[in-house]
């Protein structure tokens with residue numbers, strides 16, 4: 001019945017954006033109808049406009065998964081991208097890392113059943129050897145996360161990342177200034193994503209303002225996303241938070257109470273493991289903060 005063509009949304013700005021046709025051509029699009037919403041990564045149906053080189057998007061295919069955030073002020077959920085196989089959480093020793101942000105993206109990855117991948121960029125900087133930075137990375141590895149150490153300024157260091165991305169749809173997320181767009185530029189010839197020199201002491205500067213999907217030579221797709229100050233994942237149920245902390249989930253079976261939330265319950269194996277350092281205490285604190293904030297958002 002539908003004579004539509006299929007396409008892939010590679011950028012979305014409100015009611016318009018760009019899609020890639022099945023033939024691999026990029027086209028600007030408009031959405032038909034008020035109720036249609038699309039995000040980067042969506043598979044859509046479209047029709048050619050009678051004149052001009054614009055596609056009219058008529059329908060969105062069901063999403064395999066989606067990365068969603070909760071607006072802490074309104075409690076509303078917002079979908080940022082769809083059909084993402086791998087969430088690449090990019091961190092760097094500079095600007096000063098906020099590990100809680102990294103943790104929250106890792107929780108989101110677990111909740112959407114995407115592969116979490118931690119990427120330590122700017123390994124060329126001396127600050128990458130900072131003991132506090134190294135200790136955090138080590139904690140993620142102990143928890144079971146895959147970690148890649150790369151530098152956007154050293155193309156050879158990106159080879160393992162290319163292999164890890166395979167032919168899948170992946171997304172770079174993280175704080176502003178960690179080098180997400182620089183990585184895209186190094187991986188995608190001609191991508192020409194704007195990057196911004198780090199201006200010390202000046203807050204709230206983001207080089208990238210919208211998510212854009214790029215195509216890598218091997219066939220993988222990689223979404224560059226705007227850096228964030230904070231990120232509150234959209235969580236359907238509290239257990240999803242625990243699943244986002246594999247080292248906590250691994251200890252939960254030894255808690256006295258089966259429904260232990262690992263806060264103040266007696267006989268909590270998680271709290272004990274955090275006290276001995278077996279669980280990295282900062283990660284445990286991250287879990288508690290997220291649980292608290294999630295409760296506050298849900299109580300609205």
Ligand SMILES: Nc1nc2c(ncn2[C@@H]2O[C@H](COP(=O)(O)OP(=O)(O)OP(=O)(O)O)[C@@H](O)[C@H]2O)c(=O)[nH]1
Pocket residue numbers: 121122123124125150151152153154174175176177178179180181182183194195196197198205206207208209225226227228
């Ligand atoms: N030394 C070094 N500098 C890097 C590296 N990657 C990025 N940078 C620098 O870090 C700064 C920020 O890089 P961007 O690529 O704009 O960072 P971003 O994560 O895209 O930032 P937003 O778009 O604001 O989220 C730029 O000055 C880059 O040149 C790296 O591997 N090594």
Ligand SMILES: [Mg+2]
Pocket residue numbers: 180181182194195207208224225226227
């Ligand atoms: Mg950027």
Ligand SMILES: [Zn+2]
Pocket residue numbers: 252255256260261262263265267268269270271
């Ligand atoms: Zn417990």
